[in-house]
Amino acid sequence: MIGSTFWFFSLSVLAVTCLLINSAGSQKIQSVACEGSEAQLKCGKDEVISVSRATYGRLDRNTCSSGRPNRQLKNIKCSRSSEKVAESMTEPECISQKDSALACEGRVAKLRCGKGEVISVSGATYGRRDQKTCSIRRPEGQLKNTQCSMSSDKVAKSCNGRRWCNFKASNSVFGDPCVGTYKYLEVEYTCEVPERRLQNTTAVVCEGKVAKLRCGKGEGIYVSRATYGRRDQKTCSTGRPEGQLKNTQCSSSSDKVAKRCNGRRACKLKATNSVFGDPCVGTYKYLEVDYLCYATVTG
The missing domain is CATH 2.60.120.740 (Rhamnose-binding lectin domain (RBL))
Structure with a gap:
């Protein structure tokens, strides 16, 4: 009867301790979800989740206590371990989705990530690599040089770690790798959970x-x-x-x-x-x- 009384009247908490494992080693991180909510376990690119412990119940009065009556919080010696979280992580997929931004010369590249995510720029080039991109109403002479582009770390330095970022594609920012050619800025980036x-x-x-x-x-x-x-x-x-x-x-x-x-x-x-x-x-x-x-x- 004690067990059934606890699970019916107490507001329970799911606490998960796991490791984010990559080639450089591992880092322990904890996720807590109140009863009725979802625990979200996330890892970065090239990392996988390894759950070391998961408990469901209540170990203190403070966690998940907002707006709850005292009787739902007073039993702090009620918890049980569970392997269900670990079992659901046997084939984790934690791969960051690649995005790209393009801006014709004189325009602004707009990099955007979702709530709780930040930008990580993997590459940015300014110049011209084909005759089609940013070619509308441009004379042929401004498009024929397709061997003109240069990599730059300026976008990464300005945008990394931010949720959104605007960056102008111009010679004044990047220099002019090919005078007389109409250029464009290409940026590849991922949105990552910090x-x-x-x-x-x-x-x-x-x-x-x-x-x-x-x-x-x-x-x-x-x-x-x-x-x-x-x-x-x-x-x-x-x-x-x-x-x-x-x-x-x-x-x-x-x-x-x-x-x-x-x-x-x-x-x-x-x-x-x-x-x-x-x-x-x-x-x-x-x-x-x-x-x-x-x-x-x-x-």
């Missing part, structure tokens, strides 16, 4: 103060959770009357921090009712943000 660190950082700021999220050089912020309200009587309690601290069942999740800060190296956001609304009038609140610093793609 590698994240295992370390989760928590920033806490009292109502009326400013939360400061910071990552190191070459890193970007990824907010995994942000709540505004009060979940205990100790945090941000100095100099506050008891009446402003007693309501500890008052917090609301918000995606405003993620929308503002994700992908940036540093970010500031004020913890106020005007920004997040007031989940409990009369209670002195605080903003709590969990975030990761991931290494942005550099080449």
Whole structure:
């Protein structure tokens, strides 16, 4: 009866620890999904997933707790291991899809990736390699030299690690590899999920103060959770009357921090009712943000 009671009333959590394995070695990474949600395990180009551990249940009160009643969180000694995640990864496919961008001379090349992805440029050439590309309304004399192109790392330096990037195809940017020839810019790139660190950082700021999220050089912020309200009587309690601290069942999740800060190296956001609304009038609140610093793609 104890087992059946737990699975019926408790809000469960799936926690997966796996290795991203490539020729250079392996890196441990953890994925957590709340009950009813999907755990997403992703790896980069030339990497495969190897699941070392997967548990389903609850080991603490904080994980996947937003908006849940206390009775669904109090049993923290309920979890079981499972091999089902590992079994589903026996033939992983983690291959980055190649994209390309083309811009005729004087135009702008537009590189775009989806949400949570960043650009990794594999090659960029400026010049002319055939007579058809960017040939409309151009005299034959500007198209006949097809042995004129040069590679450049300028696009990679400007665009790598960003979700989107615009780059102008012009002689002033790349130089002129063939004077008198009408040229074009060709860019090959992939959209990759940036590698994240295992370390989760928590920033806490009292109502009326400013939360400061910071990552190191070459890193970007990824907010995994942000709540505004009060979940205990100790945090941000100095100099506050008891009446402003007693309501500890008052917090609301918000995606405003993620929308503002994700992908940036540093970010500031004020913890106020005007920004997040007031989940409990009369209670002195605080903003709590969990975030990761991931290494942005550099080449």
